[in-house]
Amino acid sequence: xxxxxxxxGLSATYTRRGLSPVKALTNVNFSLVPNEIVGVxxxxxxGKSTLLKVLSGLLRPPLKIEQGDVALHLKGQRIAVTxxxxxxxxxxxxxxxxxQSSMSVLNPVVRIGKQFGWVVxxxxxxxxxxxxxxxxxxxxxxGLPERVLRSYPHQLSGGMRQxxxxxxxxxxxxxxxxxxxxxxxxxxxxxRSVLKLIRTLQREFGMTVLMVSHDMGIHYQVSDxxxxxxxxxxxxxxxxxxxxxxxxxxxxxxxxASLPRLGDEEKRExxxxxxxNLAAPPPGCRFHPRCPAVMEHCKRVDPPLIEVKPxxxxxxxxxxxxxxxxxxxxxxxxx
Amino acid sequence: xxxxxxxxxxxxxxxxxxARVWRLRGRHANPQLVAGLSILALFLVIGFVLPxxxxxxxxVWNRLPRDLPPSAAHPLGTTSLGQSVFWLLAASIGNxxxxxxxxxVVTTIIGVFMGALIGFVGGxxxxxxxxxxxxxxxxxxxxxLILFAAVFKGAASVTALVIILIAxxxxxxxxxxxxxxxxxxxxxxxxxxxxxxxxxxKIIVREIVPHLLPWAAANLTNTVLVAISLxxxxxxxxxxxxxxxxxxxxxxxxxxxQAMFLGLWWWIVPPALATIVLxxxxxxxxxxxxxxxxxxxx
Amino acid sequence: xxxxxxxxxxLSYLLIIFIGVTIVFFVPRFTPVSAAExxxxxxxxxxxxxxPDAAEAMRENLLESFGLQGTLLxxxxxxxxxxxxxxxxxxxxxxxxxxxxxxxxxLPWTVGLLVVSSLIAWVLGNLxxxxxxxxxxxxxxxxxEAIAVAIYPVPYYIxxxxxxxxxxxxxxxxxxGIGGVAIGLEPGFSLEFLLSALQNALLPALSIxxxxxxxxxxxxxxxxxxxxxxDYVVFAETMGLRRRTILGRFVxxxxxxxxxxxxxxxxxxxxxxxxxxxxxxxxxxxxTLLYTAAANGDYNLLVGIAALSVVAVATAxxxxxxxxxxxDPRVRYA
Numbered sequence: 003x004x005x006x007x008x009x010x011g012l013s014a015t016y017t018r019r020g021l022s023p024v025k026a027l028t029n030v031n032f033s034l035v036p037n038e039i040v041g042v043x044x045x046x047x048x049g050k051s052t053l054l055k056v057l058s059g060l061l062r063p064p065l066k067i068e069q070g071d072v073a074l075h076l077k078g079q080r081i082a083v084t085x086x087x088x089x090x091x092x093x094x095x096x097x098x099x100x101x102q103s104s105m106s107v108l109n110p111v112v113r114i115g116k117q118f119g120w121v122v123x124x125x126x127x128x129x130x131x132x133x134x135x136x137x138x139x140x141x142x143x144x145g146l147p148e149r150v151l152r153s154y155p156h157q158l159s160g161g162m163r164q165x166x167x168x169x170x171x172x173x174x175x176x177x178x179x180x181x182x183x184x185x186x187x188x189x190x191x192x193x194r195s196v197l198k199l200i201r202t203l204q205r206e207f208g209m210t211v212l213m214v215s216h217d218m219g220i221h222y223q224v225s226d227x228x229x230x231x232x233x234x235x236x237x238x239x240x241x242x243x244x245x246x247x248x249x250x251x252x253x254x255x256x257x258x259a260s261l262p263r264l265g266d267e268e269k270r271e272x273x274x275x276x277x278x279n280l281a282a283p284p285p286g287c288r289f290h291p292r293c294p295a296v297m298e299h300c301k302r303v304d305p306p307l308i309e310v311k312p313x314x315x316x317x318x319x320x321x322x323x324x325x326x327x328x329x330x331x332x333x334x335x336x337x
Numbered sequence: 338x339x340x341x342x343x344x345x346x347x348x349x350x351x352x353x354x355x356a357r358v359w360r361l362r363g364r365h366a367n368p369q370l371v372a373g374l375s376i377l378a379l380f381l382v383i384g385f386v387l388p389x390x391x392x393x394x395x396x397v398w399n400r401l402p403r404d405l406p407p408s409a410a411h412p413l414g415t416t417s418l419g420q421s422v423f424w425l426l427a428a429s430i431g432n433x434x435x436x437x438x439x440x441x442v443v444t445t446i447i448g449v450f451m452g453a454l455i456g457f458v459g460g461x462x463x464x465x466x467x468x469x470x471x472x473x474x475x476x477x478x479x480x481x482l483i484l485f486a487a488v489f490k491g492a493a494s495v496t497a498l499v500i501i502l503i504a505x506x507x508x509x510x511x512x513x514x515x516x517x518x519x520x521x522x523x524x525x526x527x528x529x530x531x532x533x534x535x536x537x538x539k540i541i542v543r544e545i546v547p548h549l550l551p552w553a554a555a556n557l558t559n560t561v562l563v564a565i566s567l568x569x570x571x572x573x574x575x576x577x578x579x580x581x582x583x584x585x586x587x588x589x590x591x592x593x594x595q596a597m598f599l600g601l602w603w604w605i606v607p608p609a610l611a612t613i614v615l616x617x618x619x620x621x622x623x624x625x626x627x628x629x630x631x632x633x634x635x
Numbered sequence: 636x637x638x639x640x641x642x643x644x645x646l647s648y649l650l651i652i653f654i655g656v657t658i659v660f661f662v663p664r665f666t667p668v669s670a671a672e673x674x675x676x677x678x679x680x681x682x683x684x685x686x687p688d689a690a691e692a693m694r695e696n697l698l699e700s701f702g703l704q705g706t707l708l709x710x711x712x713x714x715x716x717x718x719x720x721x722x723x724x725x726x727x728x729x730x731x732x733x734x735x736x737x738x739x740x741x742l743p744w745t746v747g748l749l750v751v752s753s754l755i756a757w758v759l760g761n762l763x764x765x766x767x768x769x770x771x772x773x774x775x776x777x778x779x780e781a782i783a784v785a786i787y788p789v790p791y792y793i794x795x796x797x798x799x800x801x802x803x804x805x806x807x808x809x810x811x812g813i814g815g816v817a818i819g820l821e822p823g824f825s826l827e828f829l830l831s832a833l834q835n836a837l838l839p840a841l842s843i844x845x846x847x848x849x850x851x852x853x854x855x856x857x858x859x860x861x862x863x864x865x866d867y868v869v870f871a872e873t874m875g876l877r878r879r880t881i882l883g884r885f886v887x888x889x890x891x892x893x894x895x896x897x898x899x900x901x902x903x904x905x906x907x908x909x910x911x912x913x914x915x916x917x918x919x920x921x922x923t924l925l926y927t928a929a930a931n932g933d934y935n936l937l938v939g940i941a942a943l944s945v946v947a948v949a950t951a952x953x954x955x956x957x958x959x960x961x962x963d964p965r966v967r968y969a
């Protein structure tokens with residue numbers, strides 16, 4: 003299948019004068035194909051949000067790409083995310099974004115319908131009446147009553163607001179939607195229905211959704227494939243089912259083990275220690291100070307990301323490379 | 338928790354204000370405040386030290402020849418009333434600053450305590466005094482000040498003037514302090530203090546007031562500005578105490594004797610210029626102070 | 636909610652007027668009797684030019700005004716009665732013209748000067764502040780900020796004085812208008828009258844505009860700098876909305892809320908400052924009237940202007956407060 007987005011050897015840093023640079027992303031490789039939901043998991047500070055910033059092409063100092071290549075492939079055309087002009091042309095039309103907090107992303111003093119209209123008007127050439135009619139039917143499609151268009155943000159519940167934002171992000175049928183913790187701050191019932199909505203729209207339009215969340219439970223529910231990040235690198239990536247059935251990386255194992263399960267009275271184990279300081283990351287494998295299976299080797303050599311099973315990649319010395327002929331130096335994760 | 342740990346935020350906030358101002362010389366210089374404080378220091382020297390060396394009392398009329406242009410003997414010339422403009426200006430700057438500082442210090446003290454009190458006590462005290470404060474802020478003070486001063490007809494002593502200015506100005510800091518106290522109240526250490534059985538007054542003095550120090554410095558300089566501005570306004574239209582040399586009365590006499598149209602620029606330009614520079618200086622200090630506190634105020 | 640908002644505002648409006656007028660009533664009564672007597676004797680000496688009947692009427696009125704007749708409560712009640720009917724008695728300096736008539740003649744000049752110059756300053760300051768705050772980097776905006784910082788803290792009348800000095804030394808031929816219009820012009824809607832009024836209002840208006848402009852510029856700049864980091868502005872930029880929409884409907888629109896509140900709050904000091912500016916330019920508004928009243932010890936006129944000032948400023952504030960819910964839907968529908 004042709005790739006929609008490729009990330010190759012991406013390293014990015016936050017550089018502030020007088021402070022040592024923070025290596026937010028180190029040698030990240032993976033790609034997205036059309037029509038899938040890919041989850042990105044990891045603790046806060048693992049590079050999830052930085053990754054989203056790079057992908058959306060909204061790079062502002064102090065964030066800087068040090069190395070690597072990130073590109074969109076739209077209708078045979080290749081667009082590097084660093085190309086600001088091209089990115090602003092395709093943004094929202096081809097690649098859109100669902101932000102973390104829908105509480106504050108809508109203009110508090112303007113009716114929803116009007117804000118929605120501005121979004122459409124900025125990207126599509128439609129008549130006023132046509133725009134209005136399409137917005138109305140789309141809003142109903144995402145499960146909202148028509149009156150929300152005449153409402154102000156403060157009159158809607160958190161779930162309704164998030165549905166509005168999802169509608170705005172998917173109205174133009176983009177090929178790629180970046181979702182940044184889209185259900186934070188919603189209660190569990192609403193959270194489920196919002197996730198279901200994203201899933202439905204994704205299937206219907208054949209979009210690709212990159213879903214960033216610290217919550218492994220969410221990835222279990224909606225992601226086709228999950229990328230586990232640790233300290234700015236990919237630790238493991240696999241089809242979600244395989245990942246949850248048999249996680250390989252000790253970090254992934256801990257993440258999944260810490261999930262609460264129904265009818266389970268046992269106390270969940272949580273991961274001890276805290277993520278490393280990315281201004282001065284530990285040598286070797288970045289997880290080794292917290293790893294229960296740490297070996298001498300781990301403290302010196304950074305494990306490459308290798309495909310140990312079909313479509314299942316892991317960066318850990320516990321899993322030796324099956325075939326030395328494979329170019330391990332520049333691994334390319336492909337699904 | 339013992340009182341020592343409770344006092345920690347208190348002390349550190351006072352310390353950090355000093356530290357922040359001190360750090361001006363270092364990396365995180367706040368150029369506004371540095372400039373403001375330096376020029377203000379110059380004004381203080383001109384206003385309070387220089388007049389001690391005046392050869393003749395500049396307030397007394399007809400001690401010198403009239404209408405002399407600037408010369409070596411009279412650096413800024415003389416007025417139509419036979420005063421040395423240079424020494425008169427120095428004394429006026431001193432007196433204006435004195436009025437401003439007097440009003441500002443008392444106003445800030447009253448404002449901080451009233452605001453802290455009603456913010457902390459809350460309830461009916463808050464409602465009643467809150468309404469009074471809002472009303473006093475909304476009322477245009479100048480016509481009432483003029484009414485008051487006119488009844489005295491120039492006989493109002495400077496002290497009376499200062500008292501009136503204080504009476505009309507304390508609600509501004511009180512309102513801001515009240516808002517700050519309300520947000521401070523939410524913070525935990527106040528609850529801790531209350532549970533540990535300290536009285537309301539004690540809590541206000543020990544826990545809240547010191548938190549307001551950074552803001553108080555900004556407010557103080559700002560009130561100096563407002564007070565000098567009001568006194569100058571009253572003086573320029575001749576309802577202040579006209580025998581007391583201030584920047585305002587100096588401008589008043591210059592205008593009365595048509596200095597502008599008679600070409601005696603050395604009489605009218607120095608006080609006007611000094612007033613403008615003084616206001617800018619005070620504003621730089623006040624906004625500089627409010628920047629050092631790192632967005633703590635509302 | 637709207638009803639509650641309006642009733643709260645109305646209540647505080649009435650309270651402001653009540654407290655303000657009460658202060659106007661009591662302030663002169665705190666003064667030592669000697670001061671009151673000084674004014675009365677001054678008024679008497681002016682009264683000696685009048686016929687005996689008029690002088691007697693004036694004396695009566697003075698005694699009443701100064702609270703030398705009846706109990707304090709009776710005087711207070713009488714004061715309110717007169718204040719509510721707008722009857723502040725005859726002017727002493729222009730006896731027997733009623734104070735209300737003098738005020739009504741002066742009021743349009745002040746309102747015209749204030750409304751026009753405040754509006755210009757508010758609109759210009761907000762627009763320029765918007766751009767300066769949104770496009771932070773740019774030497775031009777820095778220079779504008781420095782100018783605003785240098786002008787804003789200076790009171791109108793001092794700036795007015797500086798303007799007079801500058802204009803009269805730098806452009807000696809510039810016709811500085813003193814007074815309302817050129818001498819001898821009859822009020823009316825003739826072109827000549829309007830042009831003359833405009834010319835004479837130019838410098839006082841300019842000093843008010845410059846100072847207020849500085850304030851609105853600085854506060855709007857600070858607001859815009861904060862607003863452009865608000866989630867909804869960042870999200871609007873991410874969605875690729877038109878820049879005009881973002882500036883106008885997101886940043887400016889939301890900054891209007893605090894700016895209107897600020898405008899309502901600043902009315903009192905703007906009004907006070909404008910009164911002094913008028914005096915400096917002998918502009919025939921309330922300020923100059925107040926000045927002549929103070930100079931002549933025209934007690935009735937002073938009280939009338941002070942009371943009217945309280946009511947006028949409070950009313951203007953109320954109108955802005957009532958306008959606010961139209962701007963903020965969170966007040967309208969909650």
